[in-house]
Amino acid sequence: MDELSKALFWAGLVCFLLAGPAGLLLPGLGGLFSTLFFFLLLMAFVRAFSRRLAAREAENAAYLRFLEGRKRAFRAWQDRFRQRKNYRFFRCPGCKAMLRVPRGKGKIHIQCKCGYVLYRKT
Numbered sequence: 001m002d003e004l005s006k007a008l009f010w011a012g013l014v015c016f017l018l019a020g021p022a023g024l025l026l027p028g029l030g031g032l033f034s035t036l037f038f039f040l041l042l043m044a045f046v047r048a049f050s051r052r053l054a055a056r057e058a059e060n061a062a063y064l065r066f067l068e069g070r071k072r073a074f075r076a077w078q079d080r081f082r083q084r085k086n087y088r089f090f091r092c093p094g095c096k097a098m099l100r101v102p103r104g105k106g107k108i109h110i111q112c113k114c115g116y117v118l119y120r121k122t
């Protein structure tokens, strides 16, 4: 099993565990989780026993790239969260870059590297 198959397998197990309690809350929800459980486990095993290795490797690589992107976004968010007392963060509407400015300077003009100027309260 590669990383993607393992993830499908564990996601399937989580759905299996959620199916019971979810079914008590809302009758349709339990069935949905049961279906998801079955589908995810089926996918995990089909992938694990597939002989088209190149295709499975490509899927796994795409999954790992996606995961790496999520991890990077999460670490960036953690960084901003740690600095929140001293800095404010704005996203540049022009180039989507994250801009960091010191807090408590009142309303200031912030110029991004791309040339875009924002007028924001700090």
Ligand SMILES: [Zn+2]
Residues within 6 Å of the ligand: 092, 093, 094, 095, 096, 097, 112, 113, 114, 115, 116
């Ligand atoms: Zn910009």
